[in-house]
Amino acid sequence: MYTFSSKLKTFSFVLMAVGLLGIGYGFLTAPKDIQAVEALLAADSHGEHAEAKQGVATPSQNSETTHEVASVGKDKEVAANHNVKVDTEHKEHLEHVYHQLSNKPWAALYVACIFFMLLSLGTLAFYAIQQVAQAGWSPVLFRVMQGITAYLPVGSLLFFVFLLLSGFHINHIFIWLSEGVTKLGSENYDKIIAGKSGYLNFPFWIVRAAIFLLGWNAYRYFSRKNCLAQDESDDNSFYKKNFNISAMFLVFFIVTESIMSWDWIMSIDPHWSSTLFGWYVFASFFVSGITMIAMVTIYLKSKGYLENVNSSHIHDLAKFMFGISVFWTYLWFSQFMLIWYANIPEEITYFVTRIQVYNLPFFGAVVMNFLFPVLILINTDFKRITWVLVMAGTVILLGHYVDFFNMIMPGTVGGSWFIGISEIASVLFFLGLFIFVVFTALSKAPLLPKRNPYIEESKHFHY
Numbered sequence: 001m002y003t004f005s006s007k008l009k010t011f012s013f014v015l016m017a018v019g020l021l022g023i024g025y026g027f028l029t030a031p032k033d034i035q036a037v038e039a040l041l042a043a044d045s046h047g048e049h050a051e052a053k054q055g056v057a058t059p060s061q062n063s064e065t066t067h068e069v070a071s072v073g074k075d076k077e078v079a080a081n082h083n084v085k086v087d088t089e090h091k092e093h094l095e096h097v098y099h100q101l102s103n104k105p106w107a108a109l110y111v112a113c114i115f116f117m118l119l120s121l122g123t124l125a126f127y128a129i130q131q132v133a134q135a136g137w138s139p140v141l142f143r144v145m146q147g148i149t150a151y152l153p154v155g156s157l158l159f160f161v162f163l164l165l166s167g168f169h170i171n172h173i174f175i176w177l178s179e180g181v182t183k184l185g186s187e188n189y190d191k192i193i194a195g196k197s198g199y200l201n202f203p204f205w206i207v208r209a210a211i212f213l214l215g216w217n218a219y220r221y222f223s224r225k226n227c228l229a230q231d232e233s234d235d236n237s238f239y240k241k242n243f244n245i246s247a248m249f250l251v252f253f254i255v256t257e258s259i260m261s262w263d264w265i266m267s268i269d270p271h272w273s274s275t276l277f278g279w280y281v282f283a284s285f286f287v288s289g290i291t292m293i294a295m296v297t298i299y300l301k302s303k304g305y306l307e308n309v310n311s312s313h314i315h316d317l318a319k320f321m322f323g324i325s326v327f328w329t330y331l332w333f334s335q336f337m338l339i340w341y342a343n344i345p346e347e348i349t350y351f352v353t354r355i356q357v358y359n360l361p362f363f364g365a366v367v368m369n370f371l372f373p374v375l376i377l378i379n380t381d382f383k384r385i386t387w388v389l390v391m392a393g394t395v396i397l398l399g400h401y402v403d404f405f406n407m408i409m410p411g412t413v414g415g416s417w418f419i420g421i422s423e424i425a426s427v428l429f430f431l432g433l434f435i436f437v438v439f440t441a442l443s444k445a446p447l448l449p450k451r452n453p454y455i456e457e458s459k460h461f462h463y
Contacts, residue, residue: 004443015432022425026105100416106171107412112426117155122289123148131246136457150441156213167202176270212256219249268411272350280331287324288400291393308459311384318383329370368399
């Protein structure tokens with residue numbers, strides 16, 4: 001039996017405490033009105049103002065400028081209208097930045113919340129695939145997978161609360177939930193969003209979310225229950241039950257995963273769509289889940305547990321990390337290339353924003369999620385070296401957090417992004433919660449499923 005060490009438990013509490021303080025600070029320091037935004041922008045552009053100050057127009061210059069403006073329109077009213085227009089545009093810009101900065105702590109929280117929840121879902125999908133494939137190499141890792149998926153109920157609850165807050169207009173992550181956006185004649189009316197209102201409306205959206213989350217968690221609960229019951233059983237009846245419900249879950253998962261990606265991520269940019277998006281999101285959290293299995297396994301091995309796990313098991317996990325990283329890159333390139341080649345304005349705007357405004361995280365994600373893991377893990381020997389896998393795994397997990405950051409932030413905070421206290425604190429809080437939940441679950445049951453029909457094959461897995 002695994003014992004949750006007091007040091008690791010304390011570490012998880014510290015992460016959660018620091019994370020909560022940072023999250024609170026992010027909300028407290030977010031601008032509360034347009035005047036605060038104006039002061040903030042003025043402070044940021046202090047250097048530019050200082051330069052402009054040196055070039056203040058003289059009265060004679062102002063006189064010439066006024067004369068030129070008046071002469072163009074033959075009327076002073078033109079100049080007055082021009083000033084009104086500039087003031088209006090300035091006010092609209094301030095309101096836009098205000099909404100972006102107000103969204104920033106919420107968006108940071110959302111990215112971390114959905115990333116860790118989907119990471120555990122990716123692990124659950126990998127576990128179900130192993131069950132249906134009747135894999136002989138992986139049963140010694142089943143309890144590790146079950147420990148990681150123990151976070152799914154906690155993460156699902158927090159995520160569902162977040163969705164409810166969005167529906168009640170406590171935050172503004174989803175612009176299609178804004179008041180009047182589908183009402184003809186409203187100043188917020190949006191023709192494209194109104195055309196999608198049969199699907200994108202809060203009651204239908206939140207019901208779908210409840211069904212998805214309940215379905216995933218029901219499979220997680222019953223599969224673990226059957227796995228534990230199999231240890232005490234005299235036959236393979238519970239194993240067969242797990243096989244059947246795993247097959248049904250995978251059918252349910254492959255449908256709900258695509259819809260989930262549209263509902264919770266793609267709808268943040270409701271004017272844009274991609275037929276590859278569901279697969280793209282899946283590849284991102286699937287490889288993250290597999291990577292987390294490897295990371296937790298290596299940690300437990302370093303503490304003297306999982307004596308039946310050998311370098312061949314680790315090597316196989318590393319192969320999946322390598323293979324799904326390549327698959328993610330294939331989807332990334334396919335989605336980008338097809339939209340770039342077609343050059344349809346309503347499609348390319350998605351990538352224009354990310355390339356121009358999010359240049360570093362956008363291309364940085366490709367380096368972290370493709371170039372780095374491929375160059376490291378393409379070597380067979382490296383797949384068995386612990387410190388190399390830990391390094392590669394850390395980069396992959398950070399890279400896919402950045403990937404989710406790229407998918408969510410442009411549609412919520414636009415150009416007002418930066419990785420600051422809110423983003424770091426949100427990751428720390430959910431990481432601490434993840435560690436606490438996962439390792440608590442690992443301590444609740446033996447780490448070896450001793451009555452699995454393939455357990456002996458798994459114990460002696462070598463190649």
